[in-house]
Amino acid sequence: MNNQLISIKNLVKYFPIKKGVFRTTVGWVKAVDDVSFDIYSGETLGLVGESGCGKSTTAMTILRLEEPTGGDIIYQGKNLAKISKNNMRKYRKDLQIIFQDPYSSLDPRMKIKDIIAEGLAAHHMLNTKKRYQKVAEILQRVGIVPEYMWNASMNSVVGRGKESELRAL
């Protein structure tokens, strides 16, 4: 049990349905209602279901991008559902959402190397030189020759018909 990465217990997220000028809550959308699962190190978990069944809300709530209505999110011995939003910051570098559509999640005018470096910079990881070394390593790891991408922007990569490489990022 010691290689358990994250444990979700009885996760609940209700969205209020508001009506009228006073925005009175008249009901609740039960987007996530009592969801529990554990993920172990090296494991991949697929969450499958029809559109609107609560897959995205489950992910957003685990990351506290939506506030959970109830339940526990146990990660590294901490209950992420109970800590302050401020304290959540140090876990954001481990727990991330990768959105499906590279066009809406990556800035087309930014250079690829800066898109990757931005995440490291946001978490104050490494100095500028080391950050770019790390970016080169990451590109290599996903099968992209760093020299080829180094000064490329999103736009120019799309122009060359290399969308699959963007998805790898």
Ligand SMILES: Nc1ncnc2c1ncn2[C@@H]1O[C@H](COP(=O)(O)OP(=O)(O)O)[C@@H](O)[C@H]1O
């Ligand atoms: N911010 C929100 N406010 C109100 N209802 C929402 C909000 N986000 C999602 N929902 C509702 O919660 C339910 C689950 O949505 P979602 O998690 O996006 O489903 P999925 O990702 O499985 O398609 C849907 O009924 C959706 O309309």
Ligand SMILES: [Mg+2]
């Ligand atoms: Mg979704």
